[in-house]
Amino acid sequence: MSTTQTSKIEIRKATSSKISSVDFENLSFGAVFTDHLFECDFKNGEWQTPVIKPYAPILMDPSSKVFHYGQAIFEGMKAYKDDNNDVWLFRPDENYKRFNNSAVRMAMPEVPESVFIDGLNELLKIDKDWIQKGNGSSMYIRPFMIATGPGVVANPSDEYKFMILLSPAKSYYSGEVKVIIAEHYSRAANGGIGAAKAAGNYAAQFYPTNLANKDGFQQVIWTDDATHTKLEEAGTMNVFFRINDTLLTAPTSERILDGITRKSLIAMAEKEGLNVEVRPVIVSELVEAAKNGSLKEIFGAGTAAVVSVIKGFSYQDVYYEMTSIENSYASLLKEKLTNLQNKLAEDTFGWTVKV
Numbered sequence: 062m063s064t065t066q067t068s069k070i071e072i073r074k075a076t077s078s079k080i081s082s083v084d085f086e087n088l089s090f091g092a093v094f095t096d097h098l099f100e101c102d103f104k105n106g107e108w109q110t111p112v113i114k115p116y117a118p119i120l121m122d123p124s125s126k127v128f129h130y131g132q133a134i135f136e137g138m139k140a141y142k143d144d145n146n147d148v149w150l151f152r153p154d155e156n157y158k159r160f161n162n163s164a165v166r167m168a169m170p171e172v173p174e175s176v177f178i179d180g181l182n183e184l185l186k187i188d189k190d191w192i193q194k195g196n197g198s199s200m201y202i203r204p205f206m207i208a209t210g211p212g213v214v215a216n217p218s219d220e221y222k223f224m225i226l227l228s229p230a231k232s233y234y235s236g237e238v239k240v241i242i243a244e245h246y247s248r249a250a251n252g253g254i255g256a257a258k259a260a261g262n263y264a265a266q267f268y269p270t271n272l273a274n275k276d277g278f279q280q281v282i283w284t285d286d287a288t289h290t291k292l293e294e295a296g297t298m299n300v301f302f303r304i305n306d307t308l309l310t311a312p313t314s315e316r317i318l319d320g321i322t323r324k325s326l327i328a329m330a331e332k333e334g335l336n337v338e339v340r341p342v343i344v345s346e347l348v349e350a351a352k353n354g355s356l357k358e359i360f361g362a363g364t365a366a367v368v369s370v371i372k373g374f375s376y377q378d379v380y381y382e383m384t385s386i387e388n389s390y391a392s393l394l395k396e397k398l399t400n401l402q403n404k405l406a407e408d409t410f411g412w413t414v415k416v
């Protein structure tokens with residue numbers, strides 16, 4: 062293992078690569094990681110020297126607060142390789158901002174740009190060979206922060222670890238997606254942490270999502286906790302509904318994640334001249350539209366999910382399914398978005414940033 066120092070990041074390169082053992086054509090989402098990771102510790106009130114090192118397990122005190130009180134946040138981002146072998150990030154400034162908003166909400170220290178952005182760029186350069194070219198392939202990036210300070214007293218940790226992992230990715234969902242609309246369980250509540258990308262928001266969904274899985278549904282569309290009448294998000298993605306030719310999506314709130322794919326699709330749809338309404342979408346309105354045939358499409362939008370078509374939904378034990386249509390908004394927007402991200406079309410929005 063050679064040790065060098067580049068622009069304040071200590072770099073310890075792996076002596077061998079596991080890349081030749083990876084089947085890039087058959088990747089399960091988030092299961093394979095590259096040769097290196099980025100790590101930076103927060104101790105004594107300041108961020109320490111960051112390091113890029115071989116991917117390996119970490120050693121932690123069993124009393125670390127993340128294990129007991131769940132101080133943990135993360136982001137999901139992607140990098141793409143173009144035909145010239147240049148690597149591009151999609152709106153990294155937005156992920157960086159959202160990460161620090163999550164940190165503030167979870168009483169964790171904000172991560173400096175020089176750590177988050179410079180660390181990510183350096184890591185991507187080192188593991189560049191792992192990034193596959195072509196629309197449909199990307200490098201999924203998982204920045205995260207955990208509370209590493211010891212002691213089971215219930216207060217915020219004074220030590221943290223920020224890390225970035227890279228995982229070559231294809232699609233998140235394989236096959237069709239059917240959803241259940243939540244009638245009892247809630248993902249988030251006003252005043253809670255729903256808008257933060259906090260690990261606990263995901264853990265809280267596992268039990269109700271398992272119940273949905275048992276009935277043959279892949280995801281739950283969460284509704285507002287107070288009345289269960291407003292459609293909010295699907296947990297792994299924001300959701301869009303097309304009723305006649307209008308594209309609807311819920312406004313973000315303290316219960317809903319401010320999705321970067323979501324806001325990009327809204328901007329692209331508006332640019333395409335589609336009629337977009339960002340407003341509360343009511344469950345009864347959706348059921349009525351499904352019954353009278355005006356519900357044309359439902360799809361999810363997220364970094365991992367990209368644009369994922371939702372074939373049908375269940376509400377009050379009745380299943381409603383849409384017939385597939387020509388001129389689908391989901392197909393149009395997915396093509397526009399992924400062409401832009403993969404540098405196969407001009408980026409008129411200025412969202413792509415070269416590594």
Ligand code: COI
Pocket residue numbers: 136137138296297298363364365366
């Ligand atoms: C992402 O889309 O990046 C997410 O964080 C969702 C996650 C459940 C894979």
